[in-house]
Amino acid sequence: MANRWTNTFTTADITPEPLWLNRRQLIAGLGAASVAGGLAGSAHAAGEALEPNSFEDITSYNNYYEFGTGKSDPAENAAALDTSNWSIAIDGLVDRPGDYSLADLTDGLTEEERIYRFRCVEAWSMVVPWNGYELADLLAKAGVQAGARYVAFETAVQPEAMPGVRRSVIPFPYVEGLRLDEAMHPLTMMATGIYSKPIPNQNGAPIRLVVPWKYGFKSIKSIVRITLTEEEPPTTWQNLNAREYGFYANVNPEVSHPRWSQASERMIGGGLFASRQETLMFNGYADEVAGLYEGMDLSKLY
Ligand SMILES: Nc1nc2c(c(=O)[nH]1)N[C@H]1C(S)=C(S)[C@@H](COP(=O)(O)O)O[C@H]1N2
Numbered sequence: 001m002a003n004r005w006t007n008t009f010t011t012a013d014i015t016p017e018p019l020w021l022n023r024r025q026l027i028a029g030l031g032a033a034s035v036a037g038g039l040a041g042s043a044h045a046a047g048e049a050l051e052p053n054s055f056e057d058i059t060s061y062n063n064y065y066e067f068g069t070g071k072s073d074p075a076e077n078a079a080a081l082d083t084s085n086w087s088i089a090i091d092g093l094v095d096r097p098g099d100y101s102l103a104d105l106t107d108g109l110t111e112e113e114r115i116y117r118f119r120c121v122e123a124w125s126m127v128v129p130w131n132g133y134e135l136a137d138l139l140a141k142a143g144v145q146a147g148a149r150y151v152a153f154e155t156a157v158q159p160e161a162m163p164g165v166r167r168s169v170i171p172f173p174y175v176e177g178l179r180l181d182e183a184m185h186p187l188t189m190m191a192t193g194i195y196s197k198p199i200p201n202q203n204g205a206p207i208r209l210v211v212p213w214k215y216g217f218k219s220i221k222s223i224v225r226i227t228l229t230e231e232e233p234p235t236t237w238q239n240l241n242a243r244e245y246g247f248y249a250n251v252n253p254e255v256s257h258p259r260w261s262q263a264s265e266r267m268i269g270g271g272l273f274a275s276r277q278e279t280l281m282f283n284g285y286a287d288e289v290a291g292l293y294e295g296m297d298l299s300k301l302y
Pocket residue numbers: 058061062063064065066119120121155174202203204215216217218219220221222
């Protein structure tokens with residue numbers, strides 16, 4: 001599969017259609033065919049093929065506050081992260097709570113490649129070729145119970161390895177959450193690779209969330225716990241500043257951050273004279289996800 005990157009890539013290649021067709025039960029309210037068509041259509045709607053950033057761009061300009069607040073701190077410090085014998089505790093409203101190794105979680109699943117836009121709340125963006133699995137398939141291993149409405153996530157805390165944790169630059173562990181239907185959406189993935197290589201520590205090794213229609217801070221790294229809950233779980237940035245960061249944090253060019261506009265974004269790797277590009281509603285994934293928020297006031301979903 002690695003040699004696919006040397007070929008011209010179309011969005012239709014991102015997910016083999018049979019994988020979509022297997023997902024009928026998981027795609028509540030949408031026919032599998034329309035989801036497959038919708039994903040293929042999204043980049044066309046955005047008017048361009050997705051041209052991934054270089055591996056170097058993606059792995060040297062990071063936000064991972066456990067390793068420091070500078071963009072190059074994670075790449076400099078994250079080699080110390082111990083990713084050996086990783087397991088994720090899955091608990092809360094599940095049929096089979098317990099510690100799941102990466103092998104347990106991915107057993108029987110086919111790793112997929114997805115080229116996704118990635119838009120940080122700080123108004124920069126990249127295009128990343130992730131490798132990984134749909135979160136819905138991992139959650140199915142634990143068996144989500146009927147009463148579950150939200151999914152909470154937690155990042156590892158390794159003070160010896162993490163200078164940002166030792167200095168408490170923000171409260172740790174870093175925590176995030178999704179509504180269950182967002183978590184089950186076929187675009188939501190758990191990434192274990194980039195460019196068909198194991199995901200580098202600075203990008204959230206060995207396994208991190210990727211939710212492409214939301215601001216990057218929702219895509220929590222190096223996950224050690226997943227809890228299915230009835231109540232909306234707290235999130236790190238809401239805890240820090242609820243007036244600036246909301247639970248939903250859907251990319252929305254029409255709703256400014258209190259301190260800056262979200263109407264446009266700077267593309268990483270574009271060079272000094274690169275022009276900004278317009279930010280797209282739901283980061284270009286509106287066809288697929290707008291239905292999740294029907295009847296909700298999008299201006300309040302920041
Ligand atoms: N645990 C943890 N996860 C995190 C962060 C963090 O500081 N700690 N930063 C978030 C933010 S703000 C962004 S933009 C993305 C950056 O992902 P990347 O470095 O792979 O581009 O990770 C998100 N996940």
